[in-house]
Amino acid sequence: MKMYQLTWGLLGLLVFVASGMQAGYAQSRGIALEVQTSEARTPYKGGYYRALIIGNSIYKDEAGQWPSLKTAVSDARALSNLLTKQYGFSDVETLENATRRDVLKALDDLAKRALPDDNILVYYAGHGFLDDESQRGYWVPVDAEGTDSTTYLRNSTIRDELNLIATRSKHTLLISDSCFSGTLLRQGTRGISQVSDSEKYFKKVSNKKSVQIMTAGGVEFVDDNYQSSGHSPFTYFLLNELKNNDLKMLTVSELSNNVIKTVANNVEQVPEAGVLQGAGDELGEFIFIKLNVMVDGVDPENVEVQVNVLPAKNKMTTNSKVDVLINKQLKQEDKPSHQPDRNHAKPHLPIPTL
Numbered sequence: 001m002k003m004y005q006l007t008w009g010l011l012g013l014l015v016f017v018a019s020g021m022q023a024g025y026a027q028s029r030g031i032a033l034e035v036q037t038s039e040a041r042t043p044y045k046g047g048y049y050r051a052l053i054i055g056n057s058i059y060k061d062e063a064g065q066w067p068s069l070k071t072a073v074s075d076a077r078a079l080s081n082l083l084t085k086q087y088g089f090s091d092v093e094t095l096e097n098a099t100r101r102d103v104l105k106a107l108d109d110l111a112k113r114a115l116p117d118d119n120i121l122v123y124y125a126g127h128g129f130l131d132d133e134s135q136r137g138y139w140v141p142v143d144a145e146g147t148d149s150t151t152y153l154r155n156s157t158i159r160d161e162l163n164l165i166a167t168r169s170k171h172t173l174l175i176s177d178s179c180f181s182g183t184l185l186r187q188g189t190r191g192i193s194q195v196s197d198s199e200k201y202f203k204k205v206s207n208k209k210s211v212q213i214m215t216a217g218g219v220e221f222v223d224d225n226y227q228s229s230g231h232s233p234f235t236y237f238l239l240n241e242l243k244n245n246d247l248k249m250l251t252v253s254e255l256s257n258n259v260i261k262t263v264a265n266n267v268e269q270v271p272e273a274g275v276l277q278g279a280g281d282e283l284g285e286f287i288f289i290k291l292n293v294m295v296d297g298v299d300p301e302n303v304e305v306q307v308n309v310l311p312a313k314n315k316m317t318t319n320s321k322v323d324v325l326i327n328k329q330l331k332q333e334d335k336p337s338h339q340p341d342r343n344h345a346k347p348h349l350p351i352p353t354l
Contacts, residue, residue, distance in 0.1 A: 040088025040289035043206045043249060047117030047170055049289075050091035052110050053080045056126030056142050058097045063146035072125040073097065075177060075235040079123055082242055088291050089121070100141040100153055107161040114168040119286055121173045122162070125235060128178030137180050155184050159276060166211045166279045171286040173252055174213045174276070177234045181215035184276075202249055208284030211276045214238075214256045217269045233267040234259070242288070251285040 040049050055076025059066040073096050083089040091113065095102055107122070114120055127140035129152060138152035145151045158174075166172045176184060216234035229236050241258050242250075256273035264270045275281040 038088060038291070039090045040291060042117050042119055042170060043287055043289070044203050045117040045170060045206060047115060047119060048091060049083075049087070049089040049119045049121070050110065050113060051080070051083055051089050051093070051121040051123065052106050053083075053092065053094045054098050054103060054106075054122075054124045054126065055094070055096050056098060056124075056140070059127070059140075059142050059144070061144055061146060065146045066127050066140055066144055069126065071231050071235070072177075074230045075125040075232055076123065078231065078239055079235065082239060083121070086242070086291060087288050097142045099143040100151060103139070103141060103153060104157075104161070107165070111161070111165045111168060114165055116168070116170065118169040119171045119173075120165050120169045121175065121286070122165075123175045123177070125177040125232065128176075128180045130180035137184065139176075139178060158184065159279075162211065162276055163279045166209070166276070166281075171210045171284060172212070172276075172279070173210075173286040175215075175238070176213070177216040177232055179217070181217060184213055184215060202287065205251065205283070205285035206287060208282040209280055210252075210284035210286050211279035211281040212252045212256075212273070212286055213276055214252065214259070214271065214273045216263075216271055233263055233269065234271055237262040237266070245288070245290055248290055250288040250290065252287075253285060255288065 041047060042049075053076045055073040057069045057071070057073040059068050076094055076096065080092050080094045084092050093106060093110070095106055098106070110120065110122070124139055126142075127144075129138040129140050129149070130136070131138075131149065136149075137155040138149060139155075139158065140152050143151065162172060162174055174184065216232065231239065237259050238255075241255055241262070245255075247254075252273075256271070260271045260273065
């Protein structure tokens, strides 16, 4: 099998991933090609991406206070798979039908693994509860006993665990898909910078600490199965935004803004986003790094892709071009003698419009 290298000519903007810089790709629904790496690192810092994903569907409550849910486990599995394969999370623990002790132990273990430049994501899908008298909010583990709130996970406990994680990492993100999850928030949604597509902006927010939260709703009930999709409305649109994202670097502010709008436009619930007060947030940003690019008209079985990105002065438009370095493996049993060697430079070809 012979390897050739095709360098497609650059007509517009180039993007340079090795330096951590980013420009927005034009929206495309072409073939997804995996970049030659399976692990993302914190832009400009080099930290790891870690996640604890919790999905509680099968509840054991004999009193019947907490019926089983249809989609929480499938939500957790889908997000875990997406973060690992498309966003380079190298340390992902997925808990299905977790008890109170399971959750606390996993949070404690995650805090111990956290390093100073890491990005830590905690996701919970399952029942939530709000005590009308005390206004205390809770996650409800699968071993919860009826109305006994001492068997639940109080929001203050969850905040304490996140605080500990935040003191040991650079960026911390909690995504809570449960009823009354908005009670975890202590501060309103931050605004999105007008220059959030610039390299200077990404460098700035990447170096500042962040402790951000996205929730399925405020102090309200949230749906379980959206249009028989196998996912809750919130996680359905969260997954959809992450899957169809064509930006190399996506901030949580941009992600949450899109998810809030799409959920509110389709169901009777309004997600919320903000930061955890008192946890040391410095208006930094948790940044998702996408490891896949979209290129029309290329057979994914015959290519390995390396995307090189250079900083650009102007934002890309739908007619912009991306320079992609493709190593094409020719599947031939017989190798003609006149074939050039693998280092031979092929002619520059015009790249297709994305």
